[in-house]
Amino acid sequence: MKAFLDYVAGKKTKDPYVEKLEEAVKEAKKNREWRHEYMTLLMRDRENVKKGEEMLARLIVLLNEDNRISDIVRVSQDEEYRQKLYLEYHIV
Numbered sequence: 547m548k549a550f551l552d553y554v555a556g557k558k559t560k561d562p563y564v565e566k567l568e569e570a571v572k573e574a575k576k577n578r579e580w581r582h583e584y585m586t587l588l589m590r591d592r593e594n595v596k597k598g599e600e601m602l603a604r605l606i607v608l609l610n611e612d613n614r615i616s617d618i619v620r621v622s623q624d625e626e627y628r629q630k631l632y633l634e635y636h637i638v
Contacts, residue, residue, distance in 0.1 A: 601637050602628070608635050 549561030553568065574580055602621070605628070609618050621628040632638040 601632060604637055605631055605635060608637075 549559045549564045550567070552559050553561075553564045559565075605621060606618055609615075609621070609631070617627075617631065621631055629638075
C-alpha cells in the first residue's frame, strides 16, 4: 500500500505491483482511442461545469432582483433547494 501511495504521489518505487501498474498506465497513454475518449469526456465535463455556473449566476441575479438575499446564501450551500429554485424560476 505504501508503495502504491508513493507512486500516486509521484515518487519512484521498485515494488513489482507498482511497476506493473506504471506499465499499464504508459500503455493506456499510448492508446489513441482512449485519449480521444478521455478528452471528449473532459470537454463535456468542462461544458457542464460552465453551464452550472451560468445557471447559478442567473438564479442569483433573479433572487437579488426579488430581494431574496437569504435565499442567495442558501442556494450556495443547499443543492436540493437550489434545484427547487431553478424550477421555480424556470431556469431548467
